[in-house]
Amino acid sequence: MSDHHKTMTLTLIVWRQKGPNDPGKFETYTAKGITEHHSFLEMLDVVNEDLIKSGKEPICFDHDCREGICGMCSQVINGAPHGGQDRTTVCQLHMRKFKDGDTIYIEPWRARAFPIIKDLVVDRSALDTIVQAGAYVSCHTGGVPDGNAILIPKPAADESMDAAECVGCGACVAGCPNGAAMLFTGAKVSQFAVLPQGKPEAAARVKNLVDAMASCGFGNCTNHYECQVACPKGINVKFIARMNREFLKAQFV
Amino acid sequence: MQLLTSSIGRKIVMAITGQAMVLFAVIHLLGNSSIFGWLNGGINAYAEHLHSLPLPIIIGFRLALLALVCIHIWFGIQLTIENRGGRPRQYAVKSTQKATFASENMIWTGSLLGLFLVYHLLHFTFQVTSPETAALKNLVPLHDQMVPNVLGMVVAGFQNFFIAFIYAGAMVVLFLHLSHGIQSFFQTMGWSCDKSQPIIVKLGTLVALVLFLGYVTIPLTIFAGILKG
Numbered sequence: 079m080s081d082h083h084k085t086m087t088l089t090l091i092v093w094r095q096k097g098p099n100d101p102g103k104f105e106t107y108t109a110k111g112i113t114e115h116h117s118f119l120e121m122l123d124v125v126n127e128d129l130i131k132s133g134k135e136p137i138c139f140d141h142d143c144r145e146g147i148c149g150m151c152s153q154v155i156n157g158a159p160h161g162g163q164d165r166t167t168v169c170q171l172h173m174r175k176f177k178d179g180d181t182i183y184i185e186p187w188r189a190r191a192f193p194i195i196k197d198l199v200v201d202r203s204a205l206d207t208i209v210q211a212g213a214y215v216s217c218h219t220g221g222v223p224d225g226n227a228i229l230i231p232k233p234a235a236d237e238s239m240d241a242a243e244c245v246g247c248g249a250c251v252a253g254c255p256n257g258a259a260m261l262f263t264g265a266k267v268s269q270f271a272v273l274p275q276g277k278p279e280a281a282a283r284v285k286n287l288v289d290a291m292a293s294c295g296f297g298n299c300t301n302h303y304e305c306q307v308a309c310p311k312g313i314n315v316k317f318i319a320r321m322n323r324e325f326l327k328a329q330f331v
Numbered sequence: 332m333q334l335l336t337s338s339i340g341r342k343i344v345m346a347i348t349g350q351a352m353v354l355f356a357v358i359h360l361l362g363n364s365s366i367f368g369w370l371n372g373g374i375n376a377y378a379e380h381l382h383s384l385p386l387p388i389i390i391g392f393r394l395a396l397l398a399l400v401c402i403h404i405w406f407g408i409q410l411t412i413e414n415r416g417g418r419p420r421q422y423a424v425k426s427t428q429k430a431t432f433a434s435e436n437m438i439w440t441g442s443l444l445g446l447f448l449v450y451h452l453l454h455f456t457f458q459v460t461s462p463e464t465a466a467l468k469n470l471v472p473l474h475d476q477m478v479p480n481v482l483g484m485v486v487a488g489f490q491n492f493f494i495a496f497i498y499a500g501a502m503v504v505l506f507l508h509l510s511h512g513i514q515s516f517f518q519t520m521g522w523s524c525d526k527s528q529p530i531i532v533k534l535g536t537l538v539a540l541v542l543f544l545g546y547v548t549i550p551l552t553i554f555a556g557i558l559k560g
Contacts, residue, residue: 091423104423157426183424190419255430257417258338288337297417298338298410300437301515302430315518316525323521325339 086112086178090125092137093185095194102194104183107137114174118161119144119151121173122184138197146170146310149245152252153198154185159249159308167247167310187248189257191295202248204294205262209246211290212283213266215275234272241269243311253308256297261305263287264317271324281328288325338413339519341406346519348403349512353538355396356505360545366485366558372473378466378481379473404445411438433511440508447501454488461488486560489553498550502543509539 088109095102109125116124119141126136142150151168155161161171176182184198192200242265250261267284270276276283299318306315334340365377372379382389433440450460458465464487466479489495513535517523523531552558 154422157422157424158428162426162428183422185422185424188418188420188422190417255418255427255435256414258414285333288333288339292338295417297414298342299519300410300414300434301511301518302427302434304428304430307428314525316523316528319518319521319523319528321521322339322343322519325337326343326521329334329340 083113085110086114086173086176086180088112088121088176088179089181091181091183092197094137094197095186097196098193112173114172116173117144117169118153118155118171118173119169138195138199140199141169144169147245149247152187152200152202152247152249154183154187154252156183159187159252160247160310162307165310165312167245170310187252189248189251189254189296191257191259192248192251200248202246204296205246205248205251205259207294208259208263208287208290209266212279212286213270215270215279217275217278228274230273237272238269241265241272241313241317244269244309244313245311247310249308249310250305250313251296253304254297254299255302255304256300257295258299258305259291259294259296260299260318260321261309261313261315263291264315264319264321265313267321267324268317271320280324281331284321284324284328288321338410341410342519345403345406345410346516348399348406350516351399352396352403353509353513353516353542355399356509356542360542363549364545366482366549374481374485375471375473375478379478382479400445400448404441407438407441431511433507434515437508437511440504443504444501444508447497447504450497451501454494455484458484461494464488483560485549486553486558489550492554495550495554499547502547505546506539506543509542510536513538 086109090107090109091104092107093102094105107125107129109121110128112121112124119139122137122139129136140150140152142148144151146167146169149167151160153160153168155168155171160166160168161175163171163175186192186194186198187200187202189200191204192202194200244262244265246262248259248262251257251259254260267280267287270283271280301315303315305318306313332340334344362377362381363374366374370377427435454460458467461484462468464484466481466484469480469483470477471480471483472478489498514528514532515535517531517535518528549558
């Protein structure tokens, strides 16, 4: 057998939970015939096919685009959200990062604000609630303006785009020991606060978003910066600092 | 009032009260360093100078410090309890990347500092734990007047191994608490960006280290017999 077709056998210890009220437990599975070219999700597909063939319930997990841009996949692998590879979602994590014989723990996002629906699938609608609290521009911006009618400095545009890279996967919450959504919310506040279109509502926005975070059951930030490591889009904790700054400013306007 | 109820607001209050206490710690260390003799009359003269300030200033300053400590502790406990609830079930595999021992144990280092503070006040301020060496009862001459012998009290205290050990240990805890606390202040106030943040983390640890070394020198030099009464 050539190196190209060498396969791995892995031991998976996976969180299984039948529903929101089931206590849940870890189950051990063997993943056979895995090549280094399989993505992590494809590896789980292989395991699930075997489970289905043997009449067992397949492992439920969230996924959609499988190209690292939708923010649906959400698994904590060996304690690291998305598996711990820099700027990588689970779907873009490949089995070449693992060795034959490895034991891999797979767990769902764990946070009070993300109740488990089934197995590795959690309810992340709390992030939508935060967005609904004001992470948008509602003031009239008129029709499509002429090019360069609204001047935006390049650094401000870059800053906004860096914040807008967030795909809302919730890895920051999963990585935070306090289950806080500060990086997510900081990114939302910042992407608008730095642009002229976002400035009129900046004060109300940050106040409402901060209140929404608390009412959704997220914890508070203790500046561990685990969120920044977990983020597959490289969102920087400077956006948390900016939100704090915007919050402080909003108290005086 | 969102400053006293919201997550970020309460953290800002914690950051400001904490940083005010760091400023106090810096000034306290500068005052204590008079024990090494750079001030004419040493620490006895420094203590006498402080106590000769108008009474309302002394009482006001002490009440303000007490308020800082109480507010910091109150919000610290409140936020920690909320945060423990933020992730009700821990992961089977713990894989921390950036969190440190100091950042994860702020509530415990803070609690130890609180206990130390009570002992420290009973020892040197109210002078009830070692009454035989209490400065207020042992007056010594200084510039034509009799003043409390603070130097004698401090030296007698730190010649005792257990007392010196408690103080040195408390300063290790202070270092841990501040190594996370100082940089946290800047992040919470929003006074940092991606370029300054790593520098602030290093500078915060450096300030914590300087405070640790400065404070710990006093019990160590006395216990080693280098600094005598």
